[in-house]
Amino acid sequence: MKAKKLVSLFLAATMVAGLTACGGSGKDGEKTKGAETTTDGKAKLTALVVTSSLTEDVATHQYLSDIADQAGVEMTWEQVAEVSWTDKKSTLLAGGEIPDLIIGTGTVGDADFATYPGMFEDMTSLIDENAPNIKKMFEEKPETKQMATSLDGAIYGIPKYQRFWPLTADHQMINKQWLDNLGLSMPTNLDELYDVLVAFKENDPNGNGIADEIPMDWAPSPNNGSFTALAMLGGYGITANYLSGDGYYIKDGKVNNYYMNESFKDLCNFLNKCWKAGLINQEVFTQDYSKFQSLSRGSGDDKAIVGFTFGFDALDRFGATLAEQYEGCPPLKPTADYTGEVSWDYEYNDVNYVQNAIMMSANCADKEAAMKYIDAFYSPENSIQVLFGSLGKCIEKNDDGSYTVLPPEDTSKDPGTWKWMNALADRGPMYISDDMNVTLPTDLQAVTELDAVFTPVTSEIDTENDVYPRAFMKFSQEDNSNMSLINTDVTSVTSTNFSKWVTEGGADSDWDSHVEALKNAGMEQVMEIIQKQYDAYKEAK
Helix, strand or coil: CCCCCCCCCCCCCHHHHHHHHHCCCCCCCCCCCCCCCCCCCEEHHHHHHEEECCCCCCCHHHHHHHHHHHEEEEEEEEEEHHHHHHHHHHHHHEEEEEEEEEECCHHHHCCHHHCCCCCCCCCHHHHHCCHHHHHHHHCCCCCHHHHHHHCCCCECCEEEEEECCCHHHHCCEEEHHHHHHHCCCCCCCCHHHHHHHHHHHHCCCCCCCCCCCCEECCCCCCCCCCEEEEEEHHHCCCCCCCCCCCCCCEEEEEEEEEEHHHHHHHHHHHHHHHHCCCCCCCCCCCCCCHHHHHHCCCCCCCCCEEEEEECCCHHHHHHHHHHHHHHECCCCCCCCCCCCCCCCCCCHHHHHHEEEEEEEECCCCCCCHHHHHHCCCCCCHHHHHHHHEEECCCEEECCCCCCCCCCCCCCCCCCCHHHHHHHCCCHHHEEECCCCCCCCCCHHHHHHHHHCCCCHHHHCCCCCCHHHHHHHHHHHHHHHHHHHHHHHHHHHHHHHHHHHHHHHCCCCHHHHHHHHHHHHHHHHHHHHHHHHHHHHHHHHH
16 A cells, blocks of 8 residues: 555554553453543543554544544554554563553454463453444354354454455456557466566557566565465465465365465466566565555556556556556466366455454453443444545435445545545454445445456355355464464565565475475464364354
């Protein structure tokens, strides 16, 4: 996402201590000695919220002020950009004290609950007494309660359900206007893609008389996650969720990892061929996300720069001026004569159901007030604002009770950027029930059309036996700790070799040592842990 404004940066641990709750934990629903109130009787709460770097100061978001008023609390905010959170989190949690609330998906996970026992509040009884909206979500979507409940029966984090996102969040897109300008057809396999990319490089498809075209680009990610060329493994028959980038996937009910599958090696060989021919952005492994976005949006005119890339939707990737030039490119077979299975990324569960959107400190001095505040996020009207922004500015409430997401007030912004500027968006706690009537913004309407390009493949995926139900699975404290440690070592191997093999080659000669390094790091142990819990999950369904 295009970085615009980084606000309320995470301060040093000493500053965080000033935001943490005082006093003991007390019994659920009771105020402890350290509980503070305003002169008009509102409970004072502190919260750390992790947002997109696009998100403006959350203290200016009207819907958040409204939620606080509804719950009868006064909030003090600490806002951290997601790009800074990983480094900041270790310092915060290791310090032993956290604010009353931590808000944002992907901030704290089950492994953290296991690593720091006693730091986070078990909200089970608080929900029963103070959270009708969350209880409604649990009743209407029982899987959300399953997601929230740890193996020991405790609820440390409340999940979200946002409903609107498509089967896949990772789309490969190609500049159709460039194809037409050069008299080329949509590629159907990697060999054809290579020829198309060469033509993009050599034949000035944007027509500006300058050799400024970047035939292929993908997103930077420390874990080789979403919007990277790894999505192309779908053409080899691998159905994976590339949001995580850890490589684990399910095939015929068995856990695998694509970093140990020779398809990964073969894809790296293809990408190295492209790299040597100058077809891939030479900064693909060093650019940040804002550079990735800005390149795809060109220089402000109708002359696109990037030919083939990956993203959620065309408006977000290319902006309003260039988006119409691009179309979805269906999954590409490795070769023209390939007769094996073709699949694609499947992420519906992982983008619509997400664990641990909001957590409470065990040292929160007024847990009842904090629980009521958490619950307020999950009312229908608040939830839609958490996702898209405040009523009036970003959303219109219609006379029939339905909602319409409005176009950006700033016409220079696309709907996706506007949403991230004005809302917690996908990172926020919410429950958008299936019966809510919402007219979506143009980018989500467009992504539905984009997703249709992949539907012939994704609709055939066996979701019972070929999809990793990551969002719904829980692991023991020991398993979480082991997987976290092992995956750190695994990521070091996979990230290093992915970039090396693309830019320098050597995948074939290095392959055996690569597999051995993954085994030594413990990848097979993680696969056994996931298989055990996957089998238990299937049996319990």
